[in-house]
Amino acid sequence: MTHLTTRTEGFEVDSHDHVSWPHRLRTYMGTSGGQAALMWALVILLVPTSRLFSSNFPSAAMVNSTILLGLFLAVVAFGQGLVILSGGIDLSVPAAIALGAFFTGYLASQGLPTPLAIILGLLTSSLVGLVNGIIVSSTNFPPFIVTLAVGTIGAALLLGLSQGQPGQNSPPELVALFNGDLNVLGAAPSLIMLLAVLILGYLIQSRTTFGRSVYAIGNSIRAARIAGIRVRLSAFLVYWVAGIAYGLAGVLLLGYGSGSDLNIGNSWLLPSIAVVVVGGSSISGGTGNYSGTVAAALLITLLSIDISAAGFPEGVKQVLYGAIVLLALLLSKIGGGRR
């Protein structure tokens, strides 16, 4: 959609007494900041409510699992969120995750120092984003198809390159991040990482020129161009940065699983889209708030843990999962957010 709209950030009227608080609340909820706040409120609310799903909840184990699994989802959703914000969508997620995990594991096992292996692994996964970015920014092809095709090619190349040894072991430093041995100021590394991802991601998306330009092109390419934004460069960078984010998720998953195989990225594509949208971003681009995305990642992870714990049959679990995503979309529409 390339029409110009006015966006409401915060309260649109000044503090005249006669504006009722329900109206002000409704207005606030219509903003992506409001949506994010709602998400955080729901996450916090769900913690004690988990008792309904299992008599062993809430517990430290439950919270730790939520933070850990939510971390992976939050990292993937950062990349996907940027792409969706720019008006596109990224289907190359599984391939990029697998590339990041595979090459980091492979290079480390060949003797490279772990930090170097990670950087090279990230660069390799970002190649998928690089190609996506070049094609999307210089042609009219829809991102849906471009990322699908590039992702397929990337996965196929990896399959060919990895013949016979698709499984890779993880460098021990990465494993140590997740196996409970490390302790930073008494908090688990995954919590520190989640906070770091939240702060960095929010800053990159909302406070850098790059991030602002992504909002702009997601709203209206014409207006962005008129405003002097280098649209092609921003569009290219979006996919490339997203590719790095997916690779980072792959590296983290490699450490968590102390190993990986080529299918490691497969289960993260659709949840990443769900989380971005539930977190308050518009699927057509232009609005969004990474804080809301992270909250949605935690919310959906916690819900999935609760549903698993309740012991429902698999079919019921899937129905519930889908219903919750729909419900979240509905709530945000009622809240007045732009869809």
Add this chain to the structure above:
Amino acid sequence: MNFKKKLTLVGAMTVVAAFALAACSADVSPSGGADGAKEKIYINLSYSGNNWQDEGANLAMAVAQAPEVAAKYDVQKVISGSDPQKQISDLQSMIASGAKLIVLYPISPTALNPVIQQGCDAGVTFVAYDGTVEAPCAWNISYITGARTENPEKAFFGAQTAQALVDLLGGTGEVMMNRGVAGTSTDTVHYDTAMSVFNEYPGIEVVNEFYGNWDSSVSQQETAKALAAHPGVDGIWSQAGEDGVIKALEAAGMEIPVTGENSNYLREKLSAGWPGVSSGSAPAQGGVAVKLGLKILADGADSVPKDIEMPLPWVTTETAKVCPDAEFVDGCNFFSQADDSFVTEIFEKNVLPESSYTAATTGAPVSALQALPSMDTLVQPESRRIYTRGVCDAGWTPGPVEEGQVPAGLPGCVKE
């Protein structure tokens, strides 16, 4: 404008070129020229990209490229992916190019029936491994209904590992079940046969079941979630992906009995004292399938029964033993140099003794083939036919099997 048009043209040409390249490299085109003296063998995979499939394919290639085989046959590997239509179309191409033997991992037991029948009518021999096909003219080799080697009455991976778990728990306790891919016949058979064992023990309670999708990472995540809800669980029954189950248990600081399939990590832990059993699907089936196919080609269709069972591997805490190098010596059953999700059952002392770690990871040809043992030791009893063919043999009818099989009372085929 001009630039954009040029770019679109270049883009279109690149796409066409890519298709042409892909079509050429699939290379199942009618034998272009070539000597015609060598007949063709195809190894056809559907899924790929995980250790199991890679090792199965490598072993198949290693056997098919052994010098004595390579002298008579050309071998090619074709990966079809998880789309049945693609596998059907690839099979048609192979048939059209004059294949003599097609060893395949079928994507579905039924979708390939018409194309397999087509191939049989054209004189092609089909051998399906691990997954089975219902087409009557194809041979099946699978572990799904397989039995313990020391007591062939004890059948079904699901049931046998469930019984082992019950024994390790002393008959009472809470258990969780890590299943495979929902809706597949393999997962259903394993689960149903395991539940029939668990249901016989009132002291055993299944507190949670989840789908690890036969994937280590998903299994690890699902197990972590389930452990949060059931911190008091006493044992876990798992299908493939059990290396992820163990990692989740280690992260939670719990060492409880685990039964699973054949990952290197499970066996490493077993050898260090972790209670449990390793059994299940062996990638060795790929190599054995090729040997069976070669025997059919050499000795005729009657020399090999249509339904072959792969014996169930069985490694326990007491019998897990690391191999000193890359060869199976002294009854060893896992490797120190393999990664955690490497599937260790690449060797079977009776049907695939010529295998090695190198053959499974690189597909390097084995130096010489050993003869297969008597088919009587490998043939599937008629009572279990319904699991792999979907129907019972003539003269047999579906019903509970009470005799000759442990556990008794499972659905199967009974003589009319």
